[in-house]
Amino acid sequence: xxxxxxxxxxxxxxxxxxxxxxxxxxxxxxxxxxxxxxxxxxxxxxxxxxxxxxxxxxxxxxxxxxxxxxxxxxxxxxxxxxxxxxxxxxxxxxxxxxxxxxxxxxxxxxxxxxxxxxxxxxxxxxxxxxxxxxxxxxxxxxxxxxxxxxxxxxxxxxxxxxxxxxxxxxxxxxxxxxxxxxxxxxxxxxxxxxxxxxxxxxxxxxxxxxxxxxxxxxxxxxxxxxxxxxxxxxxxxxxxxxxxxxxxxxxxxxxxxxxxxxxxxxxxxxxxxxxxxxxxxxxxxxxxxxxxxxxxxxxxxxxxxxxxxxxxxxxxxxxxxxxxxxxxxxxxxxxxxxxxxxxxxxxxxxxxxxxxxxxxxxxxxxxxxxxxxxxxxxxxxxxxxxxxxxxxxxxxxxxxxxxxxxxxxxxxxxxxxxxxxxxxxxxxxxxxxxxxx
Numbered sequence: 001x002x003x004x005x006x007x008x009x010x011x012x013x014x015x016x017x018x019x020x021x022x023x024x025x026x027x028x029x030x031x032x033x034x035x036x037x038x039x040x041x042x043x044x045x046x047x048x049x050x051x052x053x054x055x056x057x058x059x060x061x062x063x064x065x066x067x068x069x070x071x072x073x074x075x076x077x078x079x080x081x082x083x084x085x086x087x088x089x090x091x092x093x094x095x096x097x098x099x100x101x102x103x104x105x106x107x108x109x110x111x112x113x114x115x116x117x118x119x120x121x122x123x124x125x126x127x128x129x130x131x132x133x134x135x136x137x138x139x140x141x142x143x144x145x146x147x148x149x150x151x152x153x154x155x156x157x158x159x160x161x162x163x164x165x166x167x168x169x170x171x172x173x174x175x176x177x178x179x180x181x182x183x184x185x186x187x188x189x190x191x192x193x194x195x196x197x198x199x200x201x202x203x204x205x206x207x208x209x210x211x212x213x214x215x216x217x218x219x220x221x222x223x224x225x226x227x228x229x230x231x232x233x234x235x236x237x238x239x240x241x242x243x244x245x246x247x248x249x250x251x252x253x254x255x256x257x258x259x260x261x262x263x264x265x266x267x268x269x270x271x272x273x274x275x276x277x278x279x280x281x282x283x284x285x286x287x288x289x290x291x292x293x294x295x296x297x298x299x300x301x302x303x304x305x306x307x308x309x310x311x312x313x314x315x316x317x318x319x320x321x322x323x324x325x326x327x328x329x330x331x332x333x334x335x336x337x338x339x340x341x342x343x344x345x346x347x348x349x350x351x352x353x354x355x356x357x358x359x360x361x362x363x364x365x366x367x368x369x370x371x372x373x374x375x376x377x378x379x380x381x382x383x384x385x386x387x388x389x390x391x392x393x394x395x396x397x398x399x400x401x402x403x404x405x406x407x408x409x410x411x412x413x414x415x416x417x418x419x420x421x422x423x424x425x426x427x428x429x430x431x432x433x434x435x436x437x
Contacts, residue, residue: 002283004134006201006210011082011138013190013197018086019093020186022062023055027097029179032312034101035238042166048098048158049166050175055094059087081138088145095152100231104156108231111152118144181317188324192331192354196347199332203339212344214280215287218272219298222265226302229257234309241313251373254306260419262382263412265299269389270408273401290348292393296386297352300359307362310370323365327358378415385411 030051037043066083074082092115099108119140126136153159200209233253240246269292276288311320331354338346366372385408392404413420 001133002207002210004210005213006197006206006208007076007078008134008137009213010197010201010206010209011076011078011085012141013195014082015086015089017187017190018062019090020183020190022086023058023090023094024176025179025182025186026051026055026175027094028182028312028317029175030094031097031101032178032238032315033175034098035103035235038101038103044102045161045163045166046168046171047101047175048161049163050168050171051094051098052162053164053167054172055090059090063087078134078138081135081142085138085142085145088142088149092145092148092152095149095158098158099152099156100235102156103235105232107152107155111148111155114151115144115148118147178315178317181321184321185317185324188321188328191328192324192351192358195332196335196351199335199339200344200347204343208344211284211287212290212347214284215290215344215348216294218268218291219294222261222268222295223298223301225264226261226298226305229261230302230305230309233257233306234312237309238313241310247371247373250310250370254303254372255375255378256419257306258303258382259378259415261302262299262378263408263415265295266385266389266408267412269295269393270401270405273393273396273398274405286344289394290344292390293345293348293352297348297355300352300355303359304355304362307359307366307372310366310372314369316369319365323358323361326361327354330354330357381411381415 030047033047034044037047063083071079071083076082092111096108096111099105099111122140122143123137126132126140130136132139196212197209200212237250240249243249272288272291277285280287308320311317331350334350334353335346338350342349363372363374388407389404392400
């Protein structure tokens, strides 16, 4: 039901809020520091051991406070899942970031895939076969994260790096010096990404939150694509930030990536009028109007992520926090002011405006440290296409939607000619080699 789904989604938002508060964003620090320690065995032992033991202590403190104090004030049938899923998510996230830091990106990808696929399969089993409803969704998420943690631990033999003697206070201070300034940033992302759910639930009800959550599934697909890229992007920038040609390389790559992902974003928006009624239940039809606004906000967020990698590479985590907090304030104030006036539109608009604000702030701020060049032709053309798509999307006339889809396809081909040529040439090379066998 919309109420059950809204409740599950709300619990997941609180999980994403609690994690950075409990472990001080140390998973981001372990990833960054392991990049520099890949060829130093003892450094890896110190980093992984220190992280493991301090996180275990932090989790124990959280469970004690939650069980003895906090849970008494929560009147919810699913409150025990809040604690267990927080702990499971913490350890799976830490293990995945260790895999990334060690350069084991295949293991990271496989671990993430295990979490996602198991969650889907167990959802079907628990909800469809056993009719467990919200309990089934929360249970599936818990089991998937536990299995992911064990997979990474045994696949990379992480237990070999965990030694009591390797725990180091100086290493812990270095990790916390990097990670603690990221806490306001994480909380700001929470405000922009999911505080909408809390405000919607308070003012419009939990059913409306379920509708808004469904609307976010479409930008969620796009966000997943950009997140996958951003992980390798962050590592690449960290390794090459001090190269002589880093400015040119970063500028060109960011422009290419933006052109590609803006085309994907526009493609999703243009396709939604044709597929929406086939894949979304009638009870959630109100979510249709929120999707393009959230999609454009997610596109702005892609630029934010690309620029964030430069801050990470330079270990300027305070800057990340400062630029995030301003946007979070914009988001929450817009939401509170407009929620009673325009309903669900307040949540999607405030999120999009917040991401756009953060993008603009970081675009100008980053120039103080590295002279990134922005392609004005790309910016102007994507703005024009965005306006065109919004008009055709909300008109929602079949022939107009077909026309819009054709325009988007042609525009995407023109915008990404260079990438398409590279793909075609590579495909020809592969087919030529295969034929010669």
